[in-house]
Amino acid sequence: MSNAELMKKVVSLCKRRGFVFQSSEIYGGLKSAYDYGPLGVELKRNLMSAWWREMVHGREDVVGLDASIVMHPRVWEASGHLAGFSDPLVDCKVCKERFRADKAPRVEKGAEVTLSFPDKGAAKVAEELVQKQFGVTLKRHDKDLQGAVAQRDYVCPNCGSPYLSDERQFNLMFKSSLGPTDPLGEVAAAIEGGALAGLEGRELRAKLEELTKPPAVYLRPETAQAMFVQFVNIQQSMSMKIPFGIAQMGKSFRNEITVEHFIFRSCEFEQMEMEFFCEPGTDDHWMDYWVAQRMNWWQKYANDKTKFRLRPHAPDELAHYAKGCFDIEYEYPWGYGELEGIANRTDYDLGKHAQYSGQKLDYFDPEAKKRFVPYVIEPAAGATRGVLVYLLDAYCEEELETPRGEKETRVVLKLHPELAPIKVGVFPLVKKDGMPEVARKVVAEFLAHGINAKYDEQHAIGKRYRRHDEIGTPWGLTIDHQSLEDGTLTIRDRDTMTQRRIPIDTVVAEIEGLLRAARK
Protein backbone atom coordinates (compact mmCIF):
# COMPACT_ATOMS: atom_id res chain seq x y z
CA MET A 1 0.00 0.00 0.00
CA SER A 2 1.52 3.29 -1.07
CA ASN A 3 1.52 6.39 1.08
CA ALA A 4 -1.05 8.10 -1.10
CA GLU A 5 -3.30 5.04 -0.82
CA LEU A 6 -2.94 4.94 2.95
CA MET A 7 -4.03 8.56 3.22
CA LYS A 8 -7.00 7.99 0.92
CA LYS A 9 -8.08 4.91 2.80
CA VAL A 10 -7.88 6.61 6.17
CA VAL A 11 -9.85 9.61 4.91
CA SER A 12 -12.46 7.31 3.40
CA LEU A 13 -12.72 5.23 6.56
CA CYS A 14 -13.08 8.40 8.61
CA LYS A 15 -16.17 9.35 6.69
CA ARG A 16 -17.65 5.90 6.25
CA ARG A 17 -17.39 4.97 9.88
CA GLY A 18 -18.14 8.31 11.48
CA PHE A 19 -14.76 9.65 12.57
CA VAL A 20 -14.42 12.82 10.51
CA PHE A 21 -16.78 14.55 8.10
CA GLN A 22 -16.27 17.56 5.91
CA SER A 23 -17.87 20.61 7.49
CA SER A 24 -21.15 21.84 6.01
CA GLU A 25 -20.99 19.11 3.41
CA ILE A 26 -24.57 19.51 2.20
CA TYR A 27 -23.76 23.13 1.30
CA GLY A 28 -20.73 22.13 -0.73
CA GLY A 29 -18.32 22.03 2.16
CA LEU A 30 -16.23 24.75 3.76
CA LYS A 31 -12.55 24.92 3.05
CA SER A 32 -10.41 23.27 5.66
CA ALA A 33 -13.16 22.77 8.19
CA TYR A 34 -13.94 19.33 9.52
CA ASP A 35 -16.42 17.87 11.96
CA TYR A 36 -15.56 15.04 14.32
CA GLY A 37 -18.30 12.44 14.18
CA PRO A 38 -19.45 10.06 16.93
CA LEU A 39 -16.26 7.99 16.82
CA GLY A 40 -13.93 10.88 16.02
CA VAL A 41 -15.07 12.88 19.01
CA GLU A 42 -14.39 9.90 21.28
CA LEU A 43 -10.93 9.41 19.81
CA LYS A 44 -10.08 13.09 20.16
CA ARG A 45 -11.42 13.30 23.70
CA ASN A 46 -9.57 10.15 24.71
CA LEU A 47 -6.36 11.60 23.34
CA MET A 48 -6.86 14.92 25.07
CA SER A 49 -7.86 13.25 28.33
CA ALA A 50 -4.72 11.15 28.18
CA TRP A 51 -2.70 14.33 27.73
CA TRP A 52 -4.47 16.06 30.61
CA ARG A 53 -3.95 13.10 32.89
CA GLU A 54 -0.27 12.99 31.99
CA MET A 55 0.39 16.72 32.16
CA VAL A 56 -1.95 17.89 34.94
CA HIS A 57 -3.44 15.11 37.05
CA GLY A 58 -0.32 13.00 36.90
CA ARG A 59 1.94 15.53 38.60
CA GLU A 60 1.89 18.12 41.35
CA ASP A 61 3.73 20.92 39.59
CA VAL A 62 1.26 21.64 36.78
CA VAL A 63 -2.21 23.17 37.09
CA GLY A 64 -4.90 23.71 34.48
CA LEU A 65 -6.64 26.66 32.86
CA ASP A 66 -9.57 27.07 30.54
CA ALA A 67 -9.47 30.62 29.25
CA SER A 68 -11.84 32.43 26.95
CA ILE A 69 -11.02 32.28 23.28
CA VAL A 70 -11.64 35.98 22.80
CA MET A 71 -9.26 38.10 24.85
CA HIS A 72 -8.45 41.78 25.20
CA PRO A 73 -7.04 42.98 21.85
CA ARG A 74 -3.99 44.40 23.61
CA VAL A 75 -2.94 40.82 24.38
CA TRP A 76 -2.22 40.32 20.69
CA GLU A 77 -0.39 43.61 20.39
CA ALA A 78 1.86 42.57 23.25
CA SER A 79 2.43 39.08 21.93
CA GLY A 80 3.36 40.36 18.50
CA HIS A 81 0.62 38.49 16.70
CA LEU A 82 -1.14 41.61 15.52
CA ALA A 83 1.86 43.44 14.14
CA GLY A 84 3.94 40.59 12.83
CA PHE A 85 1.30 38.95 10.76
CA SER A 86 -0.48 41.63 8.85
CA ASP A 87 2.25 42.34 6.35
CA PRO A 88 1.33 43.02 2.76
CA LEU A 89 2.00 40.03 0.53
CA VAL A 90 2.59 40.31 -3.19
CA ASP A 91 2.77 37.72 -5.95
CA CYS A 92 5.17 38.04 -8.85
CA LYS A 93 3.22 37.54 -12.03
CA VAL A 94 6.29 36.36 -13.90
CA CYS A 95 7.96 33.79 -11.65
CA LYS A 96 4.99 33.24 -9.29
CA GLU A 97 7.07 34.00 -6.22
CA ARG A 98 5.09 35.29 -3.25
CA PHE A 99 6.88 37.72 -0.98
CA ARG A 100 6.50 40.47 1.62
CA ALA A 101 6.43 43.89 0.02
CA ASP A 102 8.33 45.52 2.88
CA LYS A 103 11.21 43.07 2.53
CA ALA A 104 11.55 43.24 -1.24
CA PRO A 105 14.52 44.92 -2.96
CA ARG A 106 13.99 48.69 -3.26
CA VAL A 107 14.25 50.43 -6.60
CA GLU A 108 13.45 53.87 -7.94
CA LYS A 109 9.88 54.08 -9.17
CA GLY A 110 9.94 54.45 -12.99
CA ALA A 111 13.52 53.22 -13.26
CA GLU A 112 14.57 50.61 -15.79
CA VAL A 113 15.10 47.21 -14.17
CA THR A 114 16.55 43.88 -15.25
CA LEU A 115 14.91 40.51 -14.76
CA SER A 116 17.18 37.55 -14.07
CA PHE A 117 16.48 33.84 -14.38
CA PRO A 118 18.36 30.67 -13.53
CA ASP A 119 18.78 29.70 -17.18
CA LYS A 120 18.14 30.78 -20.76
CA GLY A 121 15.03 28.63 -21.07
CA ALA A 122 13.33 30.25 -18.09
CA ALA A 123 14.24 33.67 -19.44
CA LYS A 124 12.68 32.84 -22.78
CA VAL A 125 9.46 31.61 -21.16
CA ALA A 126 9.33 34.80 -19.08
CA GLU A 127 9.99 36.96 -22.12
CA GLU A 128 7.03 35.44 -23.93
CA LEU A 129 4.83 35.70 -20.86
CA VAL A 130 5.58 39.40 -20.41
CA GLN A 131 4.99 40.03 -24.12
CA LYS A 132 1.70 38.21 -24.05
CA GLN A 133 0.31 39.43 -20.73
CA PHE A 134 1.64 42.96 -20.57
CA GLY A 135 2.39 43.75 -24.21
CA VAL A 136 5.95 44.73 -23.32
CA THR A 137 8.87 43.57 -25.43
CA LEU A 138 12.02 43.01 -23.40
CA LYS A 139 15.54 42.53 -24.64
CA ARG A 140 16.97 39.14 -23.82
CA HIS A 141 20.62 38.78 -22.90
CA ASP A 142 21.45 35.21 -22.00
CA LYS A 143 19.61 34.72 -18.68
CA ASP A 144 18.56 38.35 -18.28
CA LEU A 145 15.74 40.46 -19.63
CA GLN A 146 16.21 44.19 -19.94
CA GLY A 147 13.95 47.13 -20.49
CA ALA A 148 11.26 46.65 -17.85
CA VAL A 149 10.05 49.71 -15.96
CA ALA A 150 9.47 49.65 -12.21
CA GLN A 151 5.82 50.37 -11.37
CA ARG A 152 6.42 50.54 -7.63
CA ASP A 153 9.37 51.21 -5.38
CA TYR A 154 10.25 47.53 -5.17
CA VAL A 155 10.58 44.49 -7.41
CA CYS A 156 10.31 40.71 -7.05
CA PRO A 157 13.14 39.44 -4.83
CA ASN A 158 13.39 36.27 -6.91
CA CYS A 159 13.55 37.43 -10.53
CA GLY A 160 13.56 41.21 -10.24
CA SER A 161 10.30 41.59 -12.14
CA PRO A 162 8.14 44.70 -11.67
CA TYR A 163 5.05 42.81 -12.84
CA LEU A 164 3.30 42.21 -9.56
CA SER A 165 -0.11 41.54 -8.11
CA ASP A 166 -1.79 44.04 -5.82
CA GLU A 167 -0.55 44.14 -2.27
CA ARG A 168 -2.70 41.84 -0.22
CA GLN A 169 -2.96 41.99 3.50
CA PHE A 170 -2.41 38.67 5.19
CA ASN A 171 -4.17 38.49 8.52
CA LEU A 172 -3.12 35.60 10.70
CA MET A 173 -5.97 36.10 13.13
CA PHE A 174 -9.72 35.79 12.67
CA LYS A 175 -11.10 39.22 13.33
CA SER A 176 -14.52 39.90 14.78
CA SER A 177 -16.17 42.67 16.69
CA LEU A 178 -17.38 42.62 20.24
CA GLY A 179 -20.68 44.28 20.95
CA PRO A 180 -23.72 44.92 18.83
CA THR A 181 -22.49 48.03 17.03
CA ASP A 182 -21.59 47.51 13.42
CA PRO A 183 -18.10 48.73 12.52
CA LEU A 184 -19.29 49.20 8.95
CA GLY A 185 -21.46 52.02 10.26
CA GLU A 186 -18.32 53.95 11.19
CA VAL A 187 -16.88 53.36 7.75
CA ALA A 188 -20.06 54.48 6.02
CA ALA A 189 -20.16 57.64 8.13
CA ALA A 190 -16.53 58.37 7.32
CA ILE A 191 -17.13 58.01 3.59
CA GLU A 192 -20.18 60.25 3.72
CA GLY A 193 -18.25 62.79 5.76
CA GLY A 194 -15.41 62.75 3.26
CA ALA A 195 -12.82 61.55 5.76
CA LEU A 196 -11.53 58.96 3.35
CA ALA A 197 -11.32 61.22 0.32
CA GLY A 198 -7.98 61.20 -1.44
CA LEU A 199 -6.59 58.31 0.57
CA GLU A 200 -5.28 55.22 -1.16
CA GLY A 201 -3.25 52.06 -0.58
CA ARG A 202 -1.67 51.66 2.81
CA GLU A 203 -2.93 55.01 4.06
CA LEU A 204 -6.52 54.09 3.26
CA ARG A 205 -6.05 50.74 4.93
CA ALA A 206 -4.59 52.33 8.03
CA LYS A 207 -7.51 54.74 8.28
CA LEU A 208 -10.04 51.92 7.92
CA GLU A 209 -8.16 49.91 10.51
CA GLU A 210 -8.43 52.85 12.87
CA LEU A 211 -12.17 53.31 12.24
CA THR A 212 -13.00 49.67 12.86
CA LYS A 213 -10.62 49.18 15.73
CA PRO A 214 -12.54 50.01 18.88
CA PRO A 215 -14.78 46.91 19.01
CA ALA A 216 -12.29 44.67 17.19
CA VAL A 217 -11.46 41.39 18.86
CA TYR A 218 -9.60 38.35 17.65
CA LEU A 219 -10.01 34.63 18.01
CA ARG A 220 -6.88 33.35 19.71
CA PRO A 221 -4.23 31.98 17.35
CA GLU A 222 -2.72 29.97 20.21
CA THR A 223 -3.86 29.06 23.70
CA ALA A 224 -0.53 30.11 25.20
CA GLN A 225 -1.15 33.80 25.79
CA ALA A 226 -3.87 33.35 28.40
CA MET A 227 -1.46 31.33 30.49
CA PHE A 228 1.00 34.21 30.49
CA VAL A 229 -1.69 36.79 31.14
CA GLN A 230 -3.06 34.78 34.10
CA PHE A 231 0.35 33.82 35.41
CA VAL A 232 0.19 35.90 38.57
CA ASN A 233 -3.44 35.00 39.39
CA ILE A 234 -2.68 31.31 39.08
CA GLN A 235 0.63 31.41 40.89
CA GLN A 236 -0.84 33.31 43.85
CA SER A 237 -4.25 31.64 44.13
CA MET A 238 -2.70 28.18 44.03
CA SER A 239 0.48 29.16 45.96
CA MET A 240 2.57 27.64 43.20
CA LYS A 241 6.31 27.63 43.65
CA ILE A 242 8.62 27.87 40.69
CA PRO A 243 9.23 25.70 38.78
CA PHE A 244 5.61 25.02 37.87
CA GLY A 245 3.43 24.80 34.79
CA ILE A 246 0.04 25.90 33.52
CA ALA A 247 -1.71 23.65 31.00
CA GLN A 248 -4.55 24.36 28.66
CA MET A 249 -6.32 22.55 25.84
CA GLY A 250 -8.66 24.09 23.34
CA LYS A 251 -9.41 25.54 19.96
CA SER A 252 -7.21 28.03 18.20
CA PHE A 253 -7.73 29.80 14.91
CA ARG A 254 -5.31 30.85 12.21
CA ASN A 255 -5.81 32.04 8.69
CA GLU A 256 -3.26 29.72 7.15
CA ILE A 257 -1.96 30.71 3.76
CA THR A 258 -2.37 27.15 2.60
CA VAL A 259 -4.49 24.49 4.19
CA GLU A 260 -3.54 20.96 3.39
CA HIS A 261 -3.57 17.28 4.11
CA PHE A 262 -7.03 16.70 5.54
CA ILE A 263 -7.10 17.71 9.22
CA PHE A 264 -3.32 18.28 9.36
CA ARG A 265 -3.43 21.99 8.67
CA SER A 266 -6.78 23.66 9.10
CA CYS A 267 -7.81 27.14 10.12
CA GLU A 268 -9.63 25.95 13.21
CA PHE A 269 -7.68 23.42 15.21
CA GLU A 270 -7.20 22.14 18.72
CA GLN A 271 -4.11 22.55 20.82
CA MET A 272 -2.71 21.03 23.98
CA GLU A 273 -0.24 23.48 25.44
CA MET A 274 1.65 23.82 28.65
CA GLU A 275 3.76 26.75 29.84
CA PHE A 276 6.41 25.68 32.31
CA PHE A 277 7.78 28.57 34.33
CA CYS A 278 11.30 28.15 35.66
CA GLU A 279 14.20 30.16 36.93
CA PRO A 280 16.48 31.62 34.25
CA GLY A 281 19.55 29.43 34.05
CA THR A 282 17.57 26.26 34.63
CA ASP A 283 15.76 26.63 31.31
CA ASP A 284 18.11 24.43 29.30
CA HIS A 285 17.68 21.64 31.82
CA TRP A 286 13.90 21.86 31.67
CA MET A 287 13.98 22.07 27.90
CA ASP A 288 15.79 18.71 27.74
CA TYR A 289 13.43 17.27 30.31
CA TRP A 290 10.24 18.22 28.46
CA VAL A 291 11.55 17.20 25.07
CA ALA A 292 12.17 13.70 26.43
CA GLN A 293 8.85 13.57 28.28
CA ARG A 294 6.82 14.60 25.29
CA MET A 295 8.55 12.29 22.86
CA ASN A 296 7.94 9.34 25.18
CA TRP A 297 4.31 10.27 25.54
CA TRP A 298 3.61 10.30 21.81
CA GLN A 299 5.44 7.04 21.27
CA LYS A 300 3.62 5.32 24.09
CA TYR A 301 0.36 5.23 22.14
CA ALA A 302 1.86 4.35 18.75
CA ASN A 303 2.45 1.00 17.09
CA ASP A 304 5.37 2.24 15.02
CA LYS A 305 7.55 4.34 17.29
CA THR A 306 10.19 4.83 14.60
CA LYS A 307 7.97 7.25 12.70
CA PHE A 308 8.55 9.96 15.28
CA ARG A 309 11.65 12.08 15.25
CA LEU A 310 13.07 15.09 16.99
CA ARG A 311 14.21 18.04 14.94
CA PRO A 312 15.99 21.05 16.43
CA HIS A 313 15.16 24.36 14.77
CA ALA A 314 17.95 26.06 12.93
CA PRO A 315 18.80 29.48 14.41
CA ASP A 316 17.29 31.27 11.41
CA GLU A 317 13.94 29.54 11.68
CA LEU A 318 13.40 30.30 15.36
CA ALA A 319 10.36 32.38 16.23
CA HIS A 320 10.98 35.91 17.42
CA TYR A 321 10.31 34.90 21.02
CA ALA A 322 12.30 31.69 21.15
CA LYS A 323 15.80 30.91 22.29
CA GLY A 324 15.57 27.32 21.13
CA CYS A 325 12.98 24.96 19.73
CA PHE A 326 12.56 21.26 19.04
CA ASP A 327 9.84 19.87 16.83
CA ILE A 328 8.48 16.42 17.43
CA GLU A 329 7.78 15.33 13.89
CA TYR A 330 5.86 12.40 12.49
CA GLU A 331 6.48 10.75 9.17
CA TYR A 332 3.11 11.40 7.53
CA PRO A 333 2.33 9.87 4.13
CA TRP A 334 3.57 13.09 2.50
CA GLY A 335 6.75 13.29 4.58
CA TYR A 336 7.84 14.56 7.96
CA GLY A 337 5.62 17.20 9.51
CA GLU A 338 5.20 18.87 12.85
CA LEU A 339 3.17 17.31 15.63
CA GLU A 340 4.43 19.22 18.65
CA GLY A 341 6.86 22.06 19.16
CA ILE A 342 8.80 22.48 22.38
CA ALA A 343 10.10 26.02 22.61
CA ASN A 344 12.18 27.95 25.08
CA ARG A 345 10.18 31.19 25.06
CA THR A 346 12.50 32.78 27.62
CA ASP A 347 10.96 35.69 29.54
CA TYR A 348 9.77 37.23 26.28
CA ASP A 349 6.02 36.86 26.82
CA LEU A 350 5.88 37.77 30.49
CA GLY A 351 8.15 40.71 29.72
CA LYS A 352 5.97 41.93 26.89
CA HIS A 353 2.76 41.62 28.87
CA ALA A 354 4.36 43.40 31.81
CA GLN A 355 5.37 46.19 29.47
CA TYR A 356 2.00 46.51 27.71
CA SER A 357 -0.18 46.10 30.80
CA GLY A 358 1.97 48.05 33.20
CA GLN A 359 1.60 45.19 35.69
CA LYS A 360 4.38 43.34 37.42
CA LEU A 361 4.62 39.81 36.09
CA ASP A 362 7.52 38.44 38.05
CA TYR A 363 8.10 35.99 40.84
CA PHE A 364 9.59 36.30 44.28
CA ASP A 365 11.50 33.32 45.55
CA PRO A 366 11.05 33.44 49.34
CA GLU A 367 13.88 31.04 50.07
CA ALA A 368 16.53 32.60 47.90
CA LYS A 369 15.01 36.03 48.61
CA LYS A 370 15.21 37.12 45.04
CA ARG A 371 12.84 38.41 42.42
CA PHE A 372 12.95 37.45 38.75
CA VAL A 373 10.91 37.10 35.60
CA PRO A 374 10.62 33.36 34.94
CA TYR A 375 11.72 31.69 31.76
CA VAL A 376 9.16 29.54 30.00
CA ILE A 377 9.47 26.14 28.34
CA GLU A 378 6.45 25.47 26.16
CA PRO A 379 5.47 22.04 24.87
CA ALA A 380 2.70 22.90 22.37
CA ALA A 381 1.01 19.96 20.71
CA GLY A 382 -1.61 19.70 18.02
CA ALA A 383 -4.50 17.61 19.32
CA THR A 384 -6.13 17.36 15.93
CA ARG A 385 -2.79 16.44 14.40
CA GLY A 386 -2.48 13.77 17.06
CA VAL A 387 -5.79 12.30 15.96
CA LEU A 388 -4.49 12.07 12.40
CA VAL A 389 -1.18 10.59 13.51
CA TYR A 390 -2.79 7.82 15.50
CA LEU A 391 -5.31 7.02 12.77
CA LEU A 392 -2.47 6.69 10.27
CA ASP A 393 -0.42 4.70 12.74
CA ALA A 394 -3.32 2.36 13.51
CA TYR A 395 -4.52 1.62 9.99
CA CYS A 396 -3.65 -1.95 8.96
CA GLU A 397 -4.72 -4.30 6.24
CA GLU A 398 -4.11 -8.00 6.84
CA GLU A 399 -4.33 -10.77 4.29
CA LEU A 400 -6.28 -13.67 5.72
CA GLU A 401 -7.57 -16.99 4.51
CA THR A 402 -11.20 -17.70 5.23
CA PRO A 403 -12.33 -21.11 6.54
CA ARG A 404 -13.46 -21.77 2.97
CA GLY A 405 -9.94 -21.19 1.74
CA GLU A 406 -10.56 -17.83 0.09
CA LYS A 407 -8.23 -14.89 0.46
CA GLU A 408 -9.61 -11.77 2.02
CA THR A 409 -8.44 -8.53 3.54
CA ARG A 410 -9.04 -7.60 7.14
CA VAL A 411 -8.99 -3.89 7.89
CA VAL A 412 -7.98 -3.20 11.48
CA LEU A 413 -7.44 0.04 13.33
CA LYS A 414 -4.84 -0.98 15.87
CA LEU A 415 -5.60 1.95 18.12
CA HIS A 416 -4.19 1.93 21.61
CA PRO A 417 -7.02 0.72 23.90
CA GLU A 418 -6.84 4.03 25.75
CA LEU A 419 -7.64 5.89 22.53
CA ALA A 420 -10.17 3.48 21.02
CA PRO A 421 -13.61 5.12 20.79
CA ILE A 422 -15.37 1.93 21.89
CA LYS A 423 -13.60 -0.32 24.37
CA VAL A 424 -15.72 -3.44 24.05
CA GLY A 425 -18.23 -4.75 21.54
CA VAL A 426 -20.77 -7.07 23.11
CA PHE A 427 -22.44 -9.65 20.89
CA PRO A 428 -25.04 -12.37 21.28
CA LEU A 429 -23.89 -15.24 19.10
CA VAL A 430 -27.44 -15.51 17.77
CA LYS A 431 -30.43 -13.26 18.18
CA LYS A 432 -32.45 -15.68 20.33
CA ASP A 433 -32.48 -18.10 23.26
CA GLY A 434 -32.04 -15.22 25.69
CA MET A 435 -28.56 -14.33 24.46
CA PRO A 436 -29.49 -10.72 23.58
CA GLU A 437 -30.82 -10.18 27.10
CA VAL A 438 -27.60 -11.41 28.69
CA ALA A 439 -25.52 -9.30 26.31
CA ARG A 440 -27.56 -6.17 27.07
CA LYS A 441 -26.94 -6.69 30.76
CA VAL A 442 -23.21 -6.93 30.15
CA VAL A 443 -23.31 -3.65 28.20
CA ALA A 444 -25.22 -1.94 31.01
CA GLU A 445 -22.62 -3.15 33.47
CA PHE A 446 -19.80 -1.61 31.43
CA LEU A 447 -21.62 1.68 30.97
CA ALA A 448 -22.22 1.87 34.70
CA HIS A 449 -18.45 1.61 35.15
CA GLY A 450 -17.77 4.40 32.68
CA ILE A 451 -16.41 2.11 30.00
CA ASN A 452 -17.77 2.70 26.52
CA ALA A 453 -19.38 -0.53 25.32
CA LYS A 454 -21.52 -1.20 22.28
CA TYR A 455 -24.18 -3.85 21.78
CA ASP A 456 -24.36 -5.35 18.29
CA GLU A 457 -26.59 -8.16 17.05
CA GLN A 458 -26.68 -7.38 13.33
CA HIS A 459 -25.55 -9.95 10.82
CA ALA A 460 -23.29 -12.89 11.44
CA ILE A 461 -20.84 -12.91 14.30
CA GLY A 462 -17.79 -12.80 12.01
CA LYS A 463 -19.06 -9.67 10.36
CA ARG A 464 -19.53 -7.98 13.69
CA TYR A 465 -15.98 -8.77 14.72
CA ARG A 466 -14.69 -7.26 11.50
CA ARG A 467 -16.80 -4.14 11.76
CA HIS A 468 -15.38 -3.52 15.18
CA ASP A 469 -11.85 -4.27 13.98
CA GLU A 470 -12.29 -1.47 11.49
CA ILE A 471 -13.13 1.10 14.15
CA GLY A 472 -10.46 -0.11 16.54
CA THR A 473 -12.54 -1.74 19.27
CA PRO A 474 -9.90 -3.70 21.19
CA TRP A 475 -12.10 -6.43 22.64
CA GLY A 476 -15.16 -8.36 21.51
CA LEU A 477 -17.31 -10.20 24.05
CA THR A 478 -19.62 -12.93 22.82
CA ILE A 479 -22.51 -14.56 24.62
CA ASP A 480 -23.02 -18.05 23.23
CA HIS A 481 -24.87 -21.22 24.14
CA GLN A 482 -22.33 -22.17 26.76
CA SER A 483 -22.81 -18.76 28.40
CA LEU A 484 -26.40 -19.69 29.16
CA GLU A 485 -25.29 -22.89 30.85
CA ASP A 486 -22.20 -21.89 32.85
CA GLY A 487 -22.24 -18.09 33.00
CA THR A 488 -19.09 -17.54 30.95
CA LEU A 489 -18.43 -15.58 27.78
CA THR A 490 -15.66 -15.39 25.24
CA ILE A 491 -13.32 -12.44 25.02
CA ARG A 492 -11.69 -11.88 21.66
CA ASP A 493 -8.56 -9.81 21.09
CA ARG A 494 -8.68 -7.43 18.14
CA ASP A 495 -5.05 -7.75 17.12
CA THR A 496 -4.53 -11.50 17.50
CA MET A 497 -8.15 -12.60 16.93
CA THR A 498 -7.62 -15.19 19.66
CA GLN A 499 -10.36 -15.96 22.15
CA ARG A 500 -10.54 -17.14 25.70
CA ARG A 501 -13.40 -17.81 28.04
CA ILE A 502 -14.01 -16.06 31.37
CA PRO A 503 -16.89 -15.80 33.84
CA ILE A 504 -19.40 -13.06 32.97
CA ASP A 505 -19.31 -11.61 36.48
CA THR A 506 -15.58 -10.92 36.24
CA VAL A 507 -15.58 -9.40 32.77
CA VAL A 508 -15.73 -5.74 33.82
CA ALA A 509 -12.81 -6.21 36.20
CA GLU A 510 -10.96 -8.12 33.49
CA ILE A 511 -11.35 -5.29 30.95
CA GLU A 512 -10.48 -2.67 33.56
CA GLY A 513 -7.31 -4.64 34.22
CA LEU A 514 -6.45 -4.79 30.52
CA LEU A 515 -7.03 -1.05 30.17
CA ARG A 516 -4.82 -0.33 33.16
CA ALA A 517 -2.09 -2.59 31.80
CA ALA A 518 -2.23 -0.89 28.40
CA ARG A 519 -1.89 2.50 30.04
CA LYS A 520 1.48 1.67 31.57
Next chain:
RNA sequence: GCGGGAAUAGCUCAGUGGUAGAGCAUCAGCCUUCCAAGCUGAGGGCCGCGGGUUCGAUCCCCGUUUCCCGCUCCA
Protein backbone atom coordinates in the same frame (compact mmCIF):
# COMPACT_ATOMS: atom_id res chain seq x y z
C1' G B 1 -1.71 32.31 -4.84
C1' C B 2 0.12 29.17 -9.25
C1' G B 3 0.04 24.47 -12.11
C1' G B 4 -2.18 19.56 -12.71
C1' G B 5 -6.10 15.97 -11.50
C1' A B 6 -10.87 14.82 -9.55
C1' A B 7 -16.25 15.40 -8.13
C1' U B 8 -21.93 9.93 -10.47
C1' A B 9 -25.87 5.74 -4.43
C1' G B 10 -23.37 5.72 2.47
C1' C B 11 -18.24 3.70 0.38
C1' U B 12 -15.15 2.18 -4.06
C1' C B 13 -15.95 3.03 -8.97
C1' A B 14 -18.10 2.02 -14.24
C1' G B 15 -20.90 4.57 -17.95
C1' U B 16 -23.46 7.17 -22.38
C1' G B 17 -25.38 13.93 -26.27
C1' G B 18 -31.69 10.86 -25.60
C1' U B 19 -34.76 11.46 -18.19
C1' A B 20 -28.27 5.98 -14.65
C1' G B 21 -25.36 1.06 -13.41
C1' A B 22 -22.08 -2.67 -10.54
C1' G B 23 -19.78 -4.44 -6.13
C1' C B 24 -19.77 -3.57 -1.12
C1' A B 25 -22.69 -1.19 2.70
C1' U B 26 -27.88 -0.20 4.75
C1' C B 27 -33.00 -2.05 5.92
C1' A B 28 -36.80 -6.26 6.15
C1' G B 29 -37.56 -11.57 5.94
C1' C B 30 -35.65 -16.75 5.73
C1' C B 31 -31.43 -19.57 7.70
C1' U B 32 -29.69 -20.08 13.75
C1' U B 33 -24.32 -19.74 12.69
C1' C B 34 -17.51 -18.01 16.36
C1' C B 35 -14.37 -14.56 12.13
C1' A B 36 -17.09 -9.76 6.26
C1' A B 37 -21.52 -17.26 4.52
C1' G B 38 -26.13 -18.06 1.60
C1' C B 39 -31.19 -17.00 -0.34
C1' U B 40 -35.44 -13.43 -1.24
C1' G B 41 -36.92 -8.55 -1.36
C1' A B 42 -36.56 -3.13 -0.44
C1' G B 43 -34.89 1.83 0.08
C1' G B 44 -31.48 5.18 -1.68
C1' G B 45 -28.91 9.59 -6.90
C1' C B 46 -32.28 17.08 -9.49
C1' C B 47 -24.57 12.50 -11.93
C1' G B 48 -20.97 19.06 -6.60
C1' C B 49 -23.30 24.08 -7.74
C1' G B 50 -24.44 28.08 -11.48
C1' G B 51 -24.57 29.48 -16.49
C1' G B 52 -23.91 28.49 -21.88
C1' U B 53 -24.22 25.45 -26.58
C1' U B 54 -28.22 21.99 -28.11
C1' C B 55 -34.76 19.89 -29.80
C1' G B 56 -32.41 17.49 -25.57
C1' A B 57 -26.41 17.87 -21.18
C1' U B 58 -24.38 13.43 -16.08
C1' C B 59 -21.43 13.72 -20.81
C1' C B 60 -19.29 19.39 -24.69
C1' C B 61 -17.84 24.77 -23.18
C1' C B 62 -17.31 28.71 -19.28
C1' G B 63 -17.50 30.04 -14.24
C1' U B 64 -17.67 28.51 -9.15
C1' U B 65 -17.13 25.43 -4.68
C1' U B 66 -14.74 21.39 -2.45
C1' C B 67 -11.01 17.57 -2.30
C1' C B 68 -6.24 15.39 -3.88
C1' C B 69 -1.04 15.95 -5.89
C1' G B 70 3.08 19.30 -6.82
C1' C B 71 5.01 24.23 -6.09
C1' U B 72 4.71 28.50 -3.08
C1' C B 73 3.88 29.95 1.84
C1' C B 74 4.17 28.75 6.86
C1' A B 75 5.45 31.02 14.62
